[in-house]
Amino acid sequence: MWRVLNLVLFVGIIYKLAGKRIKExxxxxxxxxxxxxxxxxxxKANAAKELQRVEDSIAGLEQExxxxxxxxxxQGEAARQAILAKANExxxxxxxxxxxxxxxxxxFMLDNLRxxxxxxIIESAEKMLSDKLTKKEQEKLVDKYLTKVVLN
Structure with missing residues (x-):
């Protein structure tokens, strides 16, 4: 009992002296x-908002x-089409x-052949004419054609 009374007194004194400070x-x-x-x-609320913003940004990045x-x-298809068109051209x-x-x-070959x-043909004609025509007939023929050429 003395112990309990001693404890109660001790607690009471501490409460009187430091009670306000202990409560405060x-x-x-x-x-x-x-x-x-x-x-x-x-x-936590700000972090949740920031997390939502980042998630929205990530979703936007995926779309972007x-x-x-x-x-x-x-652009690659357009470039391919342009390259193909240029190649075809x-x-x-x-x-x-x-x-x-x-x-x-x-x-050129046809002209050469002609x-x-x-x-x-001229060689053959000359050969044939020289064989068939006499000297006098040849001169007469040449004169005839020269007059035609001069007149035209």
Missing amino acids: FFSGRKDSIRNELQELENR RQAILDEAQK DAEKIQEQARLKAEQEAQ AEMADK
């Missing part, structure tokens, strides 16, 4: 814990990535040049 300490501690909890809740890929694919030009060159070569044939 514990109520201040309670307020600071409440404030910290409130601040943590605010930070897809749009960029689609645009790059369109160049091929047509080359074919046309080859055709013209072949026509020129054929015309000239050669004309030379051969």
Whole structure:
């Protein structure tokens, strides 16, 4: 019993001397814990908002990535079509040049062949005429054609 009475007196004296300070300490501690909890809740809400913003941004990046890929694919297809069109155009030009060159070569060969044939025909005609015509007939024929050439 003396022990209990001693404890009660001791607690009573401490309460009288430091009771206000102890109450203030514990109520201040309670307020600071409440404030910290409130601040943590605010930070949690801000973090959730930031997380949502980042997730939206990531979703937007996926759409943007897809749009960029689609645009790059369109540009690649357009470039491919342009290259093919240019190649076809160049091929047509080359074919046309080859055709013209072949026509020129054929015309040149035909002209050469005609000239050669004309030379051969003239030689044959001269030979035949020289064999069949006399010197006097040849001179008469040459004079006749010279007068025609001079008059024309």
